[in-house]
Amino acid sequence: MAHPSSALAPAPVPGHTFSGTLGHHLARRLVEIGVSDVFSVPGDFNLTLLDHLIDEPELNLIGCCNELNAGYAADGYARAKGVGACVVTFTVGGLSVLNAIAGAYSENLPIICIVGGPNSNDYGTNRILHHTTGLPDFTQELRCFQTVTCAQAVVNNLDDAHEQIDTAISTALKESKPAYISISCNLSGIPHPTFSREPVPFFLAPKDVEAAILRFSYRVSNYLGLEAAVEATAEFLNKAVKPVIIGGPKLRVAKAQKAFIELADASGYPIAVMPSGKGLVPEHHPHFIGTYWGAASTSFCAEIVESADAYVFVGPIFNDYSSVGYSLLIKKEKSIIVQPNRVTIGNGLSLGWVFMADFLSALAKKVKKNSTALENYRRIFVPPGMPLMREKDEPLRVNVLFKHIQVRTEDELTAAIATVTGEQKDSICFIEIFAHKDDTSKELLEWGSRVSAANSRPPNPQ
Structure with a gap:
């Protein structure tokens, strides 16, 4: 029976010869874990290494204006692809x-x-080197x-370079x-026996989204802990x-x-998203509030949640920004906090080595359908008003005049600007x-002042 990691193994590169150097090993390792673009800023200490990265046909080196730019580009790349890389x-x-690295952390x-x-x-x-302190x-x-x-690896000896690099990446x-x-x-360019063959693929490598899900599916929850967490949570929610x-x-x-x-589908509950979780919850879902x-x-979301x-709360981070200065009107005894490997129920049970995906899937089979909160939301929800339209032969009114061209996307704005600077350039638009x-x-306009006020509160009395 094939080991599960074989599903993540990259296909061999036709006609590929292994050079046996640290630089080539690192390049192949980056490709194997799913990195096809590396963001870099050249400097005299990394030029030889960059040459080896450029030589890797499956790796694209992207030069950046500065190191902070490279770091944030790698941050965005990691969000989209699962892992990113930068070289400075x-x-x-x-x-x-x-x-940028602190932000990614x-x-x-x-x-x-x-x-x-x-x-x-x-x-x-x-010795003192240039460009240092x-x-x-x-x-x-x-x-x-x-x-x-x-993880940190300082590679200044080839004997343990292979181990240090692989340990840091894994x-x-x-x-x-x-x-x-x-x-x-x-x-980077010196051959060494430890690099004498292609690197063995990482079982951990998120080569793509499906592989990343597969990788996490092999992190097995503690069965007894999972069962206890699901039973306690289902009892809590069903009441x-x-x-x-x-x-x-x-x-x-x-x-x-x-x-x-x-x-969400199994329970019928309304779903919301924290601001730092935007993009992770589909906002077109019929239960989204x-x-x-x-x-x-x-509007109307906080009323339903609070x-x-x-x-x-699935995967939350409660800080001063996400909580608007710690002003959320929620109570711990009513909360179920689901973290990537732990579930905490109200003021009581807290179970570790219970992985989020396992827990949510198992819980979906135990909860009773309850759409009361969703029905309450739909009852109080007021949709945004529609702009007035001018009827044929109707006198022009100011509230119609000021919506002469309406745009909702960047493409529509580009087209509108092209119209008013082109065929309609002699008209008022x-x-x-x-x-x-x-x-x-x-409320969003007031958010900054709310957080500032919370962070400016006087010291607690001693």
């Missing part, structure tokens, strides 16, 4: 990309941050990255966090009158979007841009 130079580049995004490091012969020589200590950059990456994939790999500038479900940003980490919808953001929520007698209600609400 030592210290001056590493410190520049640090902010907070968002649980696996990014392989590769830095071209000093010559291996310079370690321990008390002017000290002979080469660990300043490493110390900065230690707090915002899940840890990033397992933890869904960035990893830092520094490679001495003189090692509730008007329960709701709210999706959060850690749905991405757990690859549990499909299981989330499975629960909007973005839950406390006082800045979509009046519920049970709310299932008004372009009315329709923005989504969540982007222009009074």
Whole structure:
């Protein structure tokens, strides 16, 4: 019987010859885990490594304006593809990309941050290098990255380079966090016996979305814990009158979007999304009621969520921004918090090694259908008004005049501008841009001041 990881193994490259170098190993490893584009800023410490990455036919090197740009490009790439990579130079580049890597750490995004490091012969020589802080200590950059990456590898010796690189990359994939790999500038092109064959494919590699789901499906929940969590949660929810479900940003980490919808369909509960989880919950779903953001929520969404007698938060992150200064009107005893590997029910039971997708799918089979909260939402919901249309031969009114051209998308705006600068350039033309209600609400405009006020509160009395 084939091992499950064989399903993730990349197809062999026809006519591919292995060069046996660190640079080639790293390039092939990036391809195997699903990276086809690497964002880079060249520098004298990473030029040789970049040459080896360019030589890999399945890898596309994208030059960026600066390191922060490269880091944020890798961040977006990881959101879309499952894992991203960037290459910068030592210290001056590493410190520049640090902010993007810290952001990826907070968002649980696996990014392989590769830095071209000093010559291996310079370690321990008390020499000062250019583009550094002017000290002979080469660990300043490493110390900065230690707090915002899940794994760090400083490769200045070929004997353990293979192990260090693979450990860092596999840890990033397992933890869904960035990893830092520094490679001495003189090692990339040197053959070594540890690189004498093609790297064995990672079982953890999210080659594509389906493979990522497959990868997580082999992380088996503790059966007794899963059963206990499902039974307790089902009992909790089946006693509730008007329960709701709210999706959060850690749905991405757990690859549990499909299981989330499975629960929504089976339960009949309304579903909302936290602001940092936008894009992970389908907003065209018939049960979708909007973005839950406390006082800045979509109209009628907060009323339904905060009046519920049970709310299932799936993959939430509660910080001052997502909670509008910790002002959410929710109670812990009514909450079920589902994290990627833990379920907490109200003020009581908390069970670990229960994976989110397993839990949601099993729960969908146990909950009773209850659409009370969804019916309440539909009862109070008021749809946005439709713009007035001018009837034939009707006198022109101001409220009709000002919607002469209405646009809702970027393409429509481009076409409208082309019209007024082209065939209608001698005419007066008004372009009315329709923005989504969540982007222009009074509550959203007040959101910044609400958070600022919460963060400016005086010290608690001693």
